Amino acid sequence: xxxxxxxxxxxxxxxxxxxxxxxxxxxxxxxxxxxxxxxxxxxxxxxxxxxxxxxxxxxxxxxxxxxxxxxxxxxxxxxxxxxxxxxxxxxxxxxxxxxxxxxxxxxxxxxxxxxxxxxxxxxxxxxxxxxxxxxxxxxxxxxxxxxxxxxxxxxxxxxxxxxxxxxxxxxxxxxxxxxxxxxxxxxxxxxxxxxxxxxxxxxxxxxxxxxxxxxxxxxxxxxxxxxxxxxxxxxxxxxxxxxxxxxxxxxxxxxxxxxxxxxxxxxxxxxxxxxxxxxxxxxxxxxxxxxxxxxxxxxxxxxxxxxxxxxxxxxxxxxxxxxxxxxxxxxxxxxxxxxxxxxxxxxxxxxxxxxxxxxxxxxxxxxxxxxxxxxxxxxxxxxxxxxxxxxxxxxxxxxxxxxxxxxxxxxxxxxxxxxxxxxxxxxxxxxxxxxxxxxxxxxxxxxxxxxxxxxxxxxxxxxxxxxxxxxxxxxxxxxxxxxxxxxxxxxxxxxxxxxxxxxxxxxxxxxxxxxxxxxxxxxxxxxxxxxxxxxxxxxxxxxxxxxxxxxxxxxxxxxxxxxxxxxxxxxxxxxxxxxxxxxxxxxxxxxxxxxxxxxxxxxxxxxxxxxxxxxxxxxxxxxxxxxxxxxxxxxxxxxxxxxxxxxxxxxxxxxxxxxxxxxxxxxxxxxxxxxxxxxxxxxxx
Numbered sequence: 305x306x307x308x309x310x311x312x313x314x315x316x317x318x319x320x321x322x323x324x325x326x327x328x329x330x331x332x333x334x335x336x337x338x339x340x341x342x343x344x345x346x347x348x349x350x351x352x353x354x355x356x357x358x359x360x361x362x363x364x365x366x367x368x369x370x371x372x373x374x375x376x377x378x379x380x381x382x383x384x385x386x387x388x389x390x391x392x393x394x395x396x397x398x399x400x401x402x403x404x405x406x407x408x409x410x411x412x413x414x415x416x417x418x419x420x421x422x423x424x425x426x427x428x429x430x431x432x433x434x435x436x437x438x439x440x441x442x443x444x445x446x447x448x449x450x451x452x453x454x455x456x457x458x459x460x461x462x463x464x465x466x467x468x469x470x471x472x473x474x475x476x477x478x479x480x481x482x483x484x485x486x487x488x489x490x491x492x493x494x495x496x497x498x499x500x501x502x503x504x505x506x507x508x509x510x511x512x513x514x515x516x517x518x519x520x521x522x523x524x525x526x527x528x529x530x531x532x533x534x535x536x537x538x539x540x541x542x543x544x545x546x547x548x549x550x551x552x553x554x555x556x557x558x559x560x561x562x563x564x565x566x567x568x569x570x571x572x573x574x575x576x577x578x579x580x581x582x583x584x585x586x587x588x589x590x591x592x593x594x595x596x597x598x599x600x601x602x603x604x605x606x607x608x609x610x611x612x613x614x615x616x617x618x619x620x621x622x623x624x625x626x627x628x629x630x631x632x633x634x635x636x637x638x639x640x641x642x643x644x645x646x647x648x649x650x651x652x653x654x655x656x657x658x659x660x661x662x663x664x665x666x667x668x669x670x671x672x673x674x675x676x677x678x679x680x681x682x683x684x685x686x687x688x689x690x691x692x693x694x695x696x697x698x699x700x701x702x703x704x705x706x707x708x709x710x711x712x713x714x715x716x717x718x719x720x721x722x723x724x725x726x727x728x729x730x731x732x733x734x735x736x737x738x739x740x741x742x743x744x745x746x747x748x749x750x751x752x753x754x755x756x757x758x759x760x761x762x763x764x765x766x767x768x769x770x771x772x773x774x775x776x777x778x779x780x781x782x783x784x785x786x787x788x789x790x791x792x793x794x795x796x797x798x799x800x801x802x803x804x805x806x807x808x809x810x811x812x813x814x815x816x817x818x819x820x821x822x823x824x825x826x827x828x829x830x831x832x833x834x835x836x837x838x839x840x841x842x843x844x845x846x847x848x849x850x851x852x853x854x855x856x857x858x859x860x861x862x863x864x865x866x867x868x869x870x871x872x873x874x875x876x877x878x879x880x881x882x883x884x885x886x887x888x889x890x891x892x893x894x895x896x897x898x899x900x901x902x903x904x905x906x907x908x909x910x911x912x913x914x915x916x917x918x919x920x921x922x923x924x925x926x927x928x929x930x931x932x933x934x935x936x937x938x939x940x941x942x943x944x945x946x947x948x949x950x951x952x953x954x955x956x957x958x959x960x961x962x963x964x965x966x967x968x969x970x971x972x973x974x975x976x977x978x979x980x981x982x983x984x985x986x987x988x989x
Contacts, residue, residue, distance in 0.1 A: 359371045359372070360372050360383070362375060362379055362381060362463050363463070363483075364379070364433075364463040364469070364481055364483040365465060365469070366472060366660060366697055367472045367650075367660050367662070373733060373736070373737075373796060374707070374731060374739070376707075376729030376731040376742070376743050376794075377465055377466075377467060377469075377729065377741075377743060377792075377794075378404070378465065378467050378794060378808040378810070378854060379463060379464070379465055380402045380403060380463075380806075381461055381462070381463055381464075382462040383461050384459060384460055384461055384487075386401060387456045387461075388456065388457075389914060389939065390916070390918075390937075390939070391937065391938075391939035391953030391955070391984075393500070393505060393508070393982075394452075394453075395452045395454060395462075395484065396415040396417055396449055397955070398456070398459075398462060399462070399464070400902075400918075400920060400935075401902075401904065402462075402464040402870075403466075403855070403871070403872045403900070403902075404419055404420055404480075404854045404872045404874075405417065405418070406419075406421075406423050406896060408964040408965030409965065410425065410964075410965050410966075410975075411535055411543060411579055411580075411972055411973070411974060411975040412504075412535045412543070412546065412547055412577075413532070413545055413577045413579070413599070414449070414545075414579065414967075415449045416967065417447070417449060418430055418479060418896075419466050419482075420467070420480065420810070420812065420852065421479070421850055421874055421876050421893065421895075423965070424446075424967070424968075424969070425446070425967045425972065426444050426445055426446020426447060426448075428445040428446045428749055429476070429479040429480075429749050429786075429788075430446075430477075430479055430481070430482060431469065431474075431477035431478075431482070432447045432481075432483075432484070433473070433482065433483040434452070434454070434483075434486070435483075435484070435485060435607065436483065436609075436623065437607050437627065437644075438473075438642075438644070439452065439627070440476050441629065441640060442640065442642075442668055442670055442689065442752045442753070443638050443640050443670045443672065443752070443753070443754065444754065445752055445755070448601070450547070450577065450599075450601070451575070451601060451629070452484070453528065453530075453549065453573055453575070455512070455528055457492075457496060457498065457510065457512070457986075458486050458487050458492065458524075458526070459484060459486060460486055460487045460488075461485050462482065462483070463481075463483045463485065464480065465480050465481040465483075466479075466808065466810075466854060467479070467480060467743070467745070467790055467792055467808075467810060468480075468725070468727070468745040468747035468788055468790050469481035469747070470725030470745065470746070470747035470748065471697060471711045471712055471713050471725055471726065471727040471745065472660075472697060472711070472713065474664070474693055474713050474715055474725065475691075475715060475717065475723065475725075475748055475749065475750035475785075476748075476749055476750060478748070478749050478788050486569075488522070488557050489521075489522040489523050489524045489555045489557040490522040490557060492514040492524045493514040493515055493516065493522055494514060494988060494989075495513050496510075496511070496512040496513075496514075496986070496987070496988055497509070497511050497989070498510045498984060498985065498986045499984070499985045500983065500984035501983060502982020502983065503533070503979075503980050503981050504532055504533055504955075504980040504982065505533075506531050506533055507529075507530070507531050508529065508530040509528065509530075510528045511527050512524055512525070512527075513526075517558070518558075520559030520560075521556060521557060521558035521559055522557055523554065523555065523557075524554065524555050524556075525553070525554045526551075526552070527550065527553075528550060528551040528552075529549075529550045530550075531547075532547040532548065534546045535975035535976065535977075535978070536961075536978070537973075537975055538963070543579070543580055544578040544579060545578055545579045545580070545972075545975060546578060547575065547576075547577040548575070548576055548577075549574055549575030549576060549577075550575075551571060552572055553569070553570055553571030553572065554569065554570055555567070555568070555569040556568045556569070563612055563613040563614075564611070564612050564613075566608070566610050566611075567607075567608070567609045567611075568606075568607070569606070569607050570604070570606040570607070571605055572602075572603070572605075573601065573602070573603050573604070574602050575599075575601045576599075577600075577601075578596060578597065578599055579596075579597060579599060579971075579972040579973070580594055580595070580597070580972070581595055581596075581597050581634050581970060581971055581973065582594060582970030582971075582973065583595040584761040584762075584763070584764065590764055590772050590773075590774045590830065591764060591772065592763055592764045594973060597633070597635065598632065599631070599632070599633045600631070600632040600633075601629070601630070601632075602630045603627070603628060603629040603630065603631075604627070604628050605625060605627035605628070606625065606627075607623065607625040608623070608625070609621060609622070609623040609624075610623075616651075618649070618650060618651030619651075620647070620648065620649050621646075621647070621648045622645075622646070622647050623644075623645075623646045623647075623648075624644070625644050626641070626643045626644075627641070627642050628640070628641045633971075634680070636673070636674045636680050637673045637674075638671070638673075639670070639671045640668065640669070640670045640671075641668065641670075642666060642667070642669075643667055644664065644665070644666040645664070645666075646662060646663070647662055648662035649661055649662065653698075655701075656700055656701040657698055657701075658698070658699040658701075659696065659697070659698045659699075660696070661695065661696035661697070662696075663694050664692070664693040664694075664695075665690075665692050665693075666690070666691040667688065667691075668688070668691075669686070669687075669688050670686075670687055670688075670689065671685055671687075672685060673685060680760040681759050681760070682754060682757050682758050682759075682779075684753075684757065687753050689717070689752070689753070690717075690718055691715060691717050691718070692715070693714065693715040693716070695711065695712065695713035695714070696712065697709060697710070697711030705733045706730070707730070708728070708729070708730050708731075709727075709728065709729040709730075711726070711727055712724055712726035713725045717750055719750065719751045719755075719783075720750065720751060720785045723748050723750070723785055724746070725745070725747050726745065726746055727743065727744065727746070728745070729742070737798040737799075738795075738797040739794075739795070739797070740793075740794070741796075742791075742794070743791070743792045743794075744791050744792075745788075746787065746788065746789055746790075747787075747788045748786060748787055749785060749786035751783045751784070751785060754779065755779050755780075755783045755818070756779045756780065756781050756783065758777070759776065759777075759778045760777060761775070761776055762775045762776060762777045762840070762970075763775045763970070765838065771836075773825065773835075773836040773837065773838050774830065774835055774837050774838065775838045775840065776837055776838070777820055777839075777840045777841070777842070778840070778841050778842070779841075779842050780843065782843065782844070783842050783843065784816050786814065786815075786816050787814065787815045787816050788812055788813070789812075789814075789815075790810065790811070791811045791812075792808060792810040792811075793808070793809050794806075794807060794809075795808075801860070802859060802861070803857065803858070803860075805855070805856075806855070806856045807853065807854070807855050808854050809852070809853040810852060811849070811850070811851055812848075812849070813847075814849070816844040817845075817847060817848060817878065817889065818842060818844060818846070819842070819843045819845045819846050819880065819884055819886035819889055820840040820841070820842060820888060821840060821842075821843040821845065821884065821886060822840050822887075823838075823839040823841060824839075825837065825838045825839075826839070845880055845883070845884035845886060846878055846879065846886060846889040847878070847881060848877060848879070848892075848893075849876075850874065850875065850876050850877075851875045852873045852874040852875055853872075853873050854870070854872045854873075855871045856868070856869065856871075857869045857870075864907060865905070865906070865907045866905070867904070867905055868903070868904040868905075868906075869901075869902070869903050869904075870900075870901065871899075871900070872899070872900040873898065874897070874898055876892075878892050878893055888968075891927045892927070893927070894926040894928060895927050895965075896925070897922045897923040897924065897932070899923040899932075900920070900922050900923070901920070901921045902918060902920035902921070904916075904917070905918070911943075912943045912944070913940070913941065913942055913943075914939070914940070915938075915939075915940050915941075916938065916939045916940075917936070917938040918935075918936070918938075919936050921933075921934050921935075922935070925965070928966045930963050930964070930965070930966070931962075933959055933962045933964075934959065935956050935958060936954075936957040936958035937953070937955045937957070938953070938954050939951055939952070940952050946988070947987060947988050947989055948985070948986070948987055948988075949985070950983070951986070952984075953981065953983075953984070954979070954981045955979070955980040955981070956977055956979050959979070960978065960979060961976040961977065962977055964977055
């Protein structure tokens with residue numbers, strides 16, 4: 305059953321502004337929680353050994369637990385302690401820590417985020433997951449970052465895979481996978497409240513209660529409210545991108561038996577924001593103007609996962625999730641509802657093979673309903689898409705130290721039919737401290753209803769002797785899946801007791817990249833007035849080659865002090881195929897920085913004080929005339945006792961104002977990123 309019948313304003317009703325804190329405290333009481341106090345006093349990553357850091361387990365590469373030293377992929381883990389000490393209040397700012405990831409703010413509530421290039425507003429070559437649930441929106445081919453409203457206190461870790469992950473995750477896991485893994489309910493028992501206020505978020509509150517349920521389970525319920533200020537344009541005038549909203553949800557983890565566990569979780573969100581867009585006025589004469597538009601969202605999701613351990617140690621899991629989204633943006637009401645069924649089986653075959661295989665089926669219902677006077681439409685306006693898939697991956701022990709992993713995913717979608725995404729990984733564990741690896745993979749970006757059936761007025765161009773001409777863009781059923789063939793080598797080592805290194809080099813070859821092919825101009829009638837129209841149609845007539853590498857290092861300067869450094873190099877080139885008349889493809893590499901570098905520091909000042917900071921450099925975006933910039937963030941925290949923590953965070957302190965990205969589609973006009981500061985009070989009781 306879909307979530308489409310959720311009340312549209314449920315989050316706002318349950319958490320009505322600042323009175324939410326009072327209502328929540330009345331419900332849960334004021335008694336201190338011993339478990340919460342113990343959690344607050346737990347050790348942190350700045351005092352952890354490098355051996356422990358090298359043995360961090362990840363699940364996003366092969367859908368099974370693997371240590372970093374055994375993983376044949378470029379993986380970066382943002383740990384729970386990294387999240388806490390960053391001071392970041394949203395997912396985009398947390399992702400700034402990961403090498404190879406470009407995080408660029410467009411305005412107060414919109415970001416362009418990608419891995420290894422091809423950045424745009426919705427990042428259509430990166431697959432984002434929450435606990436294995438895809439948040440990729442088919443209607444707009446990408447991610448609505450303003451809808452990833454997850455409390456940092458509930459994040460266990462974020463696994464960032466740089467490079468393709470299509471073998472286990474399927475379509476759209478082209479340049480990378482970001483899997484946000486939340487804490488088990490057993491790890492969040494007790495009462496938690498956070499309150500913050502600052503120059504960006506004028507006020508925000510998060511309230512949570514968790515407890516045991518029976519002898520084998522635990523649950524939590526939570527709610528959040530936030531309100532963010534507007535940003536400004538280059539000249540200092542205020543934008544229309546203020547942002548506020550509420551989130552409510554729950555999670556329960558139950559032990560049904562010694563062999564069976566059941567996890568249930570759900571959330572609903574209601575946010576209201578805005579932005580300034582480029583609007584096409586029919587005229588006469590036709591013209592492109594700026595207009596302030598609201599962005600209203602209501603969304604909900606539910607996930608259930610049953611895990612069963614069989615005799616002999618093999619395991620199975622069955623996951624079902626349903627997600628629904630209603631978004632009113634730029635004059636278009638978009639709705640999307642997806643239901644996904646996934647089965648997996650993990651077992652050993654003999655002494656040398658470790659196999660994971662699974663089945664997946666997803667059905668999505670999407671619709672776009674523009675205002676009658678708005679120049680945007682998708683045909684058909686309502687459509688149902690189906691995706692069926694099977695995957696298998698086999699890790700073969702060639703010796704005690706060499707492991708070969710082979711696998712592929714096979715999918716059938718509603719647009720391009722059959723697709724396949726194979727991969728191979730070779731890992732050599734030279735010692736407990738040193739690993740070499742190499743990989744090769746194919747991945748695809750699947751077209752959708754937008755690519756096939758969209759029609760919208762994109763812009764206005766001057767024509768000498770005629771006047772302004774209207775540019776339109778239309779979808780085409782001739783569009784095929786964008787393809788990546790990726791080759792990587794990597795080295796991961798604990799060089800000494802105090803220093804560890806992780807290096808990756810890659811070659812990425814892309815084919816069938818999307819283009820806009822101009823057609824023959826014609827005179828049409830718009831608003832009862834003759835108008836010269838320059839039509840463009842989507843095609844698949846470009847190719848590209850990316851070369852680059854990433855380096856990250858950790859240095860334990862002393863027991864209470866850790867430094868982490870990272871550097872990314874990306875060289876992109878994109879070209880049209882013979883016969884293509886696209887004029888945009890060759891400019892796409894200019895939307896990505898060639899160099900990114902950062903240094904992060906985590907310092908414990910005794911038992912009660914933390915001082916953390918980061919300095920990041922992003923080189924210029926040549927295609928957007930955006931110069932390179934430095935970003936300095938710092939956080940100072942004081943743990944008054946086991947129940948209270950007060951922190952003060954400053955962001956972007958090195959630059960008074962700068963731009964990070966320009967959305968060429970014009971859906972949102974860019975505003976300046978400025979210095980921000982806020983204070984946060986955390987109470988565990």
